[in-house]
Amino acid sequence: MCELLQATMLVITVRTTRMVTAGAxxxxxxxxxxxxxxxxxxxxxxxxxxALASGWINLTRILTRDINDHLWAxxxxxxxxxxxxxxxxxFEHQTTLWKLAAEFPANPAQLASLSTNLMQEILAxxxxxxxxxxKRLGAP
Numbered sequence: 001m002c003e004l005l006q007a008t009m010l011v012i013t014v015r016t017t018r019m020v021t022a023g024a025x026x027x028x029x030x031x032x033x034x035x036x037x038x039x040x041x042x043x044x045x046x047x048x049x050x051a052l053a054s055g056w057i058n059l060t061r062i063l064t065r066d067i068n069d070h071l072w073a074x075x076x077x078x079x080x081x082x083x084x085x086x087x088x089x090x091f092e093h094q095t096t097l098w099k100l101a102a103e104f105p106a107n108p109a110q111l112a113s114l115s116t117n118l119m120q121e122i123l124a125x126x127x128x129x130x131x132x133x134x135k136r137l138g139a140p
Contacts, residue, residue, distance in 0.1 A: 015033070
């Protein structure tokens with residue numbers, strides 16, 4: 001993230017300076033740079049939106065599967081609790097049901113990892129262009 005921030009600051013500084021220096025009548029070189037700037041922003045935004053949509057579908061699919069598995073397991077445990085024939089069975093099935101409730105979501109670290117990966121995929125097009133522009137425009 002720091003390299004994205006540094007690259008963005010450099011690119012904004014260089015391009016803003018060029019805009020001020022060019023004034024109302026930019027030369028051909030400045031016009032190409034300003035056009036490139038607009039095109040790159042559009043492309044990066046489009047690629048980020050596509051990454052968001054794709055990643056969101058994948059994240060939703062995984063969460064839906066986990067919730068579905070949990071609902072089936074909980075339903076089965078509840079049915080076993082209701083069909084208990086003795087106090088010992090009832091306590092055993094109740095313990096199973098409580099464990100299922102306490103263990104959901106099954107893997108919270110996986111959810112955090114998936115969310116982090118999604119954010120990285122969304123920012124990748126923006127990051128890549130910012131770093132390339134910083135290099136092209138004269139990053140130290």
